[in-house]
Amino acid sequence: MYSREGFSSTGRKITVFDTTLRDGEQSPGIKFSPEEKHKIAYMLEDMGVDIIEAGFPAVSSEEFNIIKSINSTANRAKICALSRCNDGDIYSAINSGVNYIHIFIATSDIHLKNKLKISREEALKKIEHSINIAKDAGLYVEFSAEDATRTDMDFLIRAFKTAEVSGANKVNIPDTVGIMNPISMRNIVSRIKQNIDIPVSVHCHNDFGLATANTIFGVEGGASQVQVTVNGIGERAGNASLEEVVTGLAAFMNAKTNIDFSKIYNISQAVSRFSGMEIQKNKAIVGENAFSHEAGIHVNGIINSPATYEAINPEFVGRQRTIVIGKHSGRSSIEWILNKNGIKCSEDEVKYILEEIKSYNGKEAFDEDRVINLARNIIKIRGD
Ligand code: KIV
Ligand code: ZN
Numbered sequence: 001m002y003s004r005e006g007f008s009s010t011g012r013k014i015t016v017f018d019t020t021l022r023d024g025e026q027s028p029g030i031k032f033s034p035e036e037k038h039k040i041a042y043m044l045e046d047m048g049v050d051i052i053e054a055g056f057p058a059v060s061s062e063e064f065n066i067i068k069s070i071n072s073t074a075n076r077a078k079i080c081a082l083s084r085c086n087d088g089d090i091y092s093a094i095n096s097g098v099n100y101i102h103i104f105i106a107t108s109d110i111h112l113k114n115k116l117k118i119s120r121e122e123a124l125k126k127i128e129h130s131i132n133i134a135k136d137a138g139l140y141v142e143f144s145a146e147d148a149t150r151t152d153m154d155f156l157i158r159a160f161k162t163a164e165v166s167g168a169n170k171v172n173i174p175d176t177v178g179i180m181n182p183i184s185m186r187n188i189v190s191r192i193k194q195n196i197d198i199p200v201s202v203h204c205h206n207d208f209g210l211a212t213a214n215t216i217f218g219v220e221g222g223a224s225q226v227q228v229t230v231n232g233i234g235e236r237a238g239n240a241s242l243e244e245v246v247t248g249l250a251a252f253m254n255a256k257t258n259i260d261f262s263k264i265y266n267i268s269q270a271v272s273r274f275s276g277m278e279i280q281k282n283k284a285i286v287g288e289n290a291f292s293h294e295a296g297i298h299v300n301g302i303i304n305s306p307a308t309y310e311a312i313n314p315e316f317v318g319r320q321r322t323i324v325i326g327k328h329s330g331r332s333s334i335e336w337i338l339n340k341n342g343i344k345c346s347e348d349e350v351k352y353i354l355e356e357i358k359s360y361n362g363k364e365a366f367d368e369d370r371v372i373n374l375a376r377n378i379i380k381i382r383g384d
Pocket of ligand 2: 176203
């Protein structure tokens with residue numbers, strides 16, 4: 001359970017299915033190069049992700065080749081390919097060499113009518129036919145009912161039952177347009193769990209900023225797998241973010257994953273660089289400000305005991321605490337920097353440095369180096 005120093009989960013084991021390379025890459029404007037995809041896949045495997053959705057092979061021959069080569073270099077993680085319910089897509093996935101296929105079809109009336117232009121019964125037939133092909137080829141099949149959360153409940157159960165009877169190994173509930181809340185997500189998962197016997201996964205989008213909470217409550221409802229992306233990248237407002245979900249699962253659900261938390265920050269930085277998507281400064285766990293302190297009262301508390309203003313020890317997630325100097329700083333911040341760098345100043349000199357900082361009008365935070373330079377100038381003038 002939650003403790004500032006780390007988590008000692010003793011509860012259920014939750015499978016982490018990462019879709020940074022598929023749904024994440026569907027973020028407007030992102031295209032990873034083959035090398036970047038390889039590097040991300042390597043880091044995901046190294047940090048303990050169980051299943052990596054490497055892409056959608058039917059998209060292009062380049063995508064097909066990347067999936068094939070990631071699949072041939074992976075060791076422990078299972079490599080998965082996405083496929084619609086059509087023969088061409090399924091054979092592309094089979095030919096890419098993966099043993100794990102993620103087959104999806106939309107089940108909501110909105111999608112059936114406006115996008116697929118087929119009836120509910122036709123959708124059920126496609127589910128059965130597609131899963132049969134994949135199973136005959138010996139693949140592990142995860143089936144997703146796209147737009148599940150806007151699907152009529154009785155029909156959703158029929159769709160998942162059809163998938164189960166056709167041989168699917170797992171079903172996934174996508175909240176495709178992110179319209180759930182934690183309670184409704186918990187309820188839909190527990191309702192599906194009452195009707196089928198294979199494992200249930202959740203895939204939450206972040207249109208209302210609730211993807212992490214919804215994913216965690218999906219687990220509360222009985223899901224044993226979470227679909228996530230690094231930094232929460234993905235279509236529109238993105239997907240549930242890996243770093244928030246795995247730490248939240250450990251902190252609040254006593255749930256175990258295979259994730260090595262100390263590797264979270266490195267992969268977050270790599271995905272940000274490769275995707276060109278900057279991480280919002282105040283993003284939980286991986287944002288620049290997540291373990292930074294400026295206000296005098298906070299810094300005082302942190303100096304006495306970091307637990308005062310930190311939910312978790314930054315080192316636990318591969319981070320370091322920073323003290324930022326600015327308009328809200330107090331004397332203790334200056335003293336902390338000077339002590340850390342072995343610089344001795346009198347009380348009046350510290351006061352003078354603080355006044356200089358407070359009268360600074362620039363937009364950037366006043367960093368440690370500038371404090372040290374100011375102190376050294378004072379020492380020079382005083383002639384020590
Ligand atoms: O959001 C979604 O519905 C998806 C499916 C392909 C699973 O990404
Ligand atoms: Zn999605």
